[in-house]
Amino acid sequence: MNENNLEYLKKTLDGLGFGAKLNEVLENAIRREMPSFSLGITTLQKPLENPDRNAAKTEHLSFKFNFNRSKDSDMYFLNNYNVALHQKGNPIVREQTFDLERDYRVTALQAYKLLSGLSFEKEVYLRSRMEEGRAPDRPQEKTPLWFKLSLDVTDAYGNHPLRTFRPEYGFDLVETLGKYPLKGLDTPEKLKETITTLQNGNYYHGEMVIGKKTVPVAIASNPQIKKLNVYDKNMIEIRDEVIFPEKDRTKAADNKQSSAQDRATSQAAQPEQPWIQEPERETSNKRGR
Structure with missing residues (x-):
């Protein structure tokens, strides 16, 4: 058994947020020299939207890790893991397989947040090793990416598309926060705390x-639509037209004016229609002499 390889896999699982719970079963599987195997772990979590630290744990998460042995050596690789989320009161089980390399090593907690419909920001090394204008010997810099799952669709592999948004996409969290009438963000410390909370994929x-x-x-x-999702105390969404009624009225007035202008333009530009005859004029019958 390759001891260095085993230690690397243990550190990988620990870095993903699973601690040492799987170390024993992982070592046993590798000792048996199985060509491939899967390990599983289950856990309960409190709902992410509940701010009470002592809230009941009603969210059931199950993870399955897929290991493969190299064809050319005794080394094993953890290529991906599958996670399934069972939410209380929701008959639909949300599932996703995360590829460690392709998906930038999404951790267990981050996977839970994504499957719960939340987004988070994470600094990663982009897969492209060469960036335009960067010298070959210059160390690659991390880039902040926002992550979000499209939970309303699945691809050919049964996965929800994982969307990532780079800085050039234009989502500015600080600027977005400033547009909403939130109270209590009048100090730099409180603003920073709020930004960090949202960047980490948590509810504020x-x-x-x-x-x-x-x-x-x-x-x-x-980040996908460059706004905030706002919910009331019962986690019912409060839409932007309720938060910004004056903006909604302005938009409605603009749409009404635009429609009136379009109709006027259309009528002015309408060509003559020769097949439409003028209405006959009413004439009086006069008796001839």
Whole structure:
């Protein structure tokens, strides 16, 4: 058995957030020199939207790790792992297989957040080793990427497409936060705390002015549409038209004006239609002399 290889695999599992729970069964499988094998682990988590640290753990997660032995040596590789999320009250089981290299080593907690519909930011080394304008001997720099799963669709392999958004995509979390009437972000420390919370793929629980009332809300980042998802205390979404009614009225007025202008332009540009006859004029019958 390749001891160095075993230690590397143990460190990989630990780095993904699984600790040493699988070390014994991993070592036993490698000692048996199996060409391929899978190991599993299950855990319970409290719902991510619940801020109470003592809340009941009702989210059931199961992980399966797929190992393969090299054809040319005694080394084993962990290529990917599958995770399934069973949520209380939700009959649909959400599943995803994460490829370690392709998906930038998404951890267990990050996988849970993605399957729960959340997004997070993570600094990674892009797979392209050569960047335009970078000298070959210059160390590659990490790039911050936002990650999000498209949970409403699955691909040919049964996976939800994993979307990543680079800085040039244009999602600016600080700028986006400034657009919403959140309360309590008036100090640099509180703003930084909120930004870190959202970047890590967590809900931020605070207060927002909606109409003339201050209401408790939970917010999460949505980099794909460059906005925040806002929920009330019952985790029912509060849509932007409720938060920004004046913007919605302005948009409706603009649409109405645009439609009126389009109709006027269409009528002005309408060509004559020779097949439409003028209405007959009413004439009076006069008796001839």
